[in-house]
Amino acid sequence: MLKAVLLPGKEKKVQNFYPTVYADELAEAPREAGVARLYSAAGEVLGVGYHDPNARAALRLFRFDDGPLDAAFFRARLAAAEWRRRGLGPHHRLVHAEADGLPGLVVDRFDAVLLVQVRTRGAWALRERWLGPLRAITGARSALLVPTEHARKEGLRLDRAPLWGEPPETLAVEEDGLVFEIPLALAQTKGYYLDQRENRRRFEAGLGPEDRVLDVFAYVGAFALRAARRGASALAVDKDLAALAVADRTARRLGLSLDLRRGEARSVLAELAAEGRRFTRVVLDPPALAKSPRDVPRAKRYLVALLTEAFRLTEPGGEVWLSSCSYYLKEADLLEAARRAGADTGTRLAVAAVHHQPADHPWILQVPETLYLKTVVLRPDPLK
């Protein structure tokens, strides 16, 4: 095993379960890539991880004790990840990287099919040790590799090839009785947003036939279809035609009425306002808008613009459900954007609720990056 030594004073964060060690925090680093034991400056073993001499995040720790990273280790980690998801049914996120003690590995489970993201060089280099246990523990018939931006940033060029088995032509995702048949090409680029499951449940619970729902950044219309099955009118907006086609097919199969509009979110919001449309619920679930702290000011300006249109379209007493899946865009940023849009439109706002990602996307208190999904429910409340 390789050896890496921390600079004096840097051991606290590792002892506090933070799994990433940056190159400039190491007093001594191996020249090569591979599994490495991490020592404090005083010579104590702090953990074992994968060392990548070309990455700024040079060492990613898989364990905070001494021991091998072998198949038995991965079997135990994966079994623990599965145990954490007991009771969630066959469609869930099975592995959420560092949050499950498996840096660089994300696994979404759709019954017998897995979508696997390998985000780091280390997780890829160690694949022969976790692939077998993953297959054995899940019993999945096939597993598909999903290329991600994280991997591209690490310089990992991964094929969309199956990791094992024969991929189905469509990924069938079931959520509370709704079944989405997602064509493989779409499933391999965007997957299915399991992390909004609890929000969709909460959202649906508050709806009735009198509601008019606008689902912006709808993807396969998972919010909108829940509204439609409650008897509400629902309009799903997305720029991705293939995703809207899935929403359309799902609605037809269930005999539900669903309106669709393909387009860029802001332009569609402006069009709807110009048409005099009004809604009782507006969902804004944009893609990751800030991929680094540098992006935050621009992302906030974009949110202010979206919210300004959304407040104009929302009936008094209605609700705007705004989400951010960017770690860098915090809850306070969402609320500040709402305050600014409220000022621009003269809208007094009640914060009806704040929600986070569900338990199959664990939030580890000592690893701030694991909290990424924030949803604020804003209620225009004019005191009338």
Ligand SMILES: C[S@@+](CC[C@H](N)C(=O)[O-])C[C@H]1O[C@@H](n2cnc3c(N)ncnc32)[C@H](O)[C@@H]1O
């Ligand atoms: C986080 S996903 C939405 C997930 C969805 N709300 C759900 O519950 O499954 C973001 C979606 O926004 C769409 N999108 C990204 N940029 C957009 C834009 N400028 N205008 C409209 N849609 C956009 C993407 O195609 C993607 O489907």
